[in-house]
Amino acid sequence: MTQTRCPICAGEAAGLAWPHPGQSMLSDGRIVQRPLAKLSCLGCGAGFHASGISGAEVRTIYDDDYALARSSPKSDAQRARAYCNWIRAEAAAPLNILEVGCGSGALLRELLQVWPGACGFGLDPALPAAGPSDGRLRLARGFVADIPEHAGPFDLVIAVNVIEHTEAPQTFLKALRSRLAPNGRIVIVCPEARSPNLELLFFDHLYSLTQAALLAASASASLAASRHVSAPREIGDFQMVVLEANASRPTASPASPPQELLAERNDYLGRWARLDQILLERSASAARLVAFGGGQTAALLRAYAPRTWSRVDAITVDDPSEAWTLGPAVVPYRDVLQQSGCGVLVATSPHVQAVLAERLSRDGLQPITWNDLIPH
Ligand SMILES: [Zn+2]
Known part of the structure; x- marks a missing residue:
């Protein structure tokens, strides 16, 4: 299936340069024997695959050996502490936290230390089938659709670096909203996409989400952003949006016009396409x-x-x-x-x-x- 319309805003999209003619890479380093053929939306600026990736393919990617968090326990713990400090500043003390795509559960453990009155429920497709459970923390294997009926509602729902991997961000946000307690908040963290960076090169980043794309996807899930911020320096090129069912709409901050972003992305990917030859010479x-x-x-x-x-x-x-x-x-x-x-x-x-x-x-x-x- 070839897409020419943006799945988020239905705007027109234009093709991007391929960084390699025959292969690409998942964010955990595994090689994919398919070129990275993405499009750039001329409406909201979202980046996405030219051929839609099916839910079955997404599940295959994460089911068994997706290893980002496990590949480096020390960085996993450091990352969890940095994200904990960032998120705690944006969320009032919650009672019941849901984290979708919780990896090893390191971030939830950090948050439960900060908020001793809270309970945490974490889901990740790469967890063992019977996830560990201790007192206030429960972890289970699965995607957002696998949250048990009896769990929740949650007054804080977190998804750190997950939405860019989902087949349909709007559907993902709707699913999170359905588990949200009245007046609860959803904290979405994902890579910054207002100018091209390494994240554009990952095959499993099904979307590069500009602020406009995030706001459009949230609106179609009947959510509005109460805050949108860039990550502190030690975290890197990431952004956070805090969503609520009843928030008033924020005004979008100025961003590159989508035509300019298209040109910047093509320039960036073209540089990656030339890199091999240049490094051979050097x-x-x-x-x-x-x-x-x-x-x-x-x-x-x-x-x-x-x-x-x-x-x-x-x-x-x-x-x-x-x-x-x-x-x-x-x-x-x-x-x-x-x-x-x-x-x-x-x-x-x-x-x-x-x-x-x-x-x-x-x-x-x-x-x-x-x-x-x-x-x-
Ligand atoms: Zn769009």
């Missing part, structure tokens, strides 16, 4: 190639710069327990220092590449960066 003189960084950005290089990645014979990171499984062996940094003629492919997010490159150069290595081509 690394040509290195006798061997080691990647510094073993997380999501390294996985993006494996997916979208595969010819360069095939030259990488080892990965080095400061903390090996944080490295994803990406093929090449993970070696201690001190081993890399002893290699002469070794090029180091900087495989960390663009905004920290300059600092890292300085350190690698000081240590006598040859860093290969690409933040000049892709700055965010």
Whole structure:
């Protein structure tokens, strides 16, 4: 099925450049043998797949080995603390919290410490069938449709980095609303989409949601936003919208016109399409190639710069327990220092590449960066 109309606002949509002709990547690093063929809406600015992804495909993605939270327990805990601090500032002390897509339950545990009078119910398709349960916290395997009838209503419903993965954001929001207590609040966190960034490259991000797209989807679920804020710096390129059944409509803040956003997205994806060739040229003189960084950005290089990645014979990171499984062996940094003629492919997010490159150069290595081509 090819879509030319936006599923959120029914506006016209235009095709975006492909970052690779044959493959793309899920946010947990797995390669998908399909190009990333997305569209950009000229009405609300939403980004979405040119071919609709069915509910069955979505469930296949998450059912078994979706591993984002589990791949790195330490970052999972750090992320949970940062999100807890952000969310607690936006929600009055609730009694009954529902979190859809709760991962390991780390965020709910943090929130229950902050609000000792509250109970939490968490759902995630990647949890074991009989999820753990202790006192005030219950966790279960499933999607939003699997919330038991007797659970709730909830005065705080949270979905952190979930809505962009859903087949239909409006339907998702309606389902959350149906579990909401009178005067309850829904807190939606998702990647920022007012300018293109890494999130656009993930196949399982079925939607890139601008503020206008979020507000349009909320309105069709009879919800209105009482707040819309960008994440604090330590969390990164994310946004939060607080929805209520009876809130007065906020005025949308100025955003790039959708035509401009389309051009920016095409430019961004075009840069990713050129990256492999550029990195091959930049690394040509290195006798061997080691990647510094073993997380999501390294996985993006494996997916979208595969010819360069095939030259990488080892990965080095400061903390090996944080490295994803990406093929090449993970070696201690001190081993890399002893290699002469070794090029180091900087495989960390663009905004920290300059600092890292300085350190690698000081240590006598040859860093290969690409933040000049892709700055965010
Ligand atoms: Zn739209």
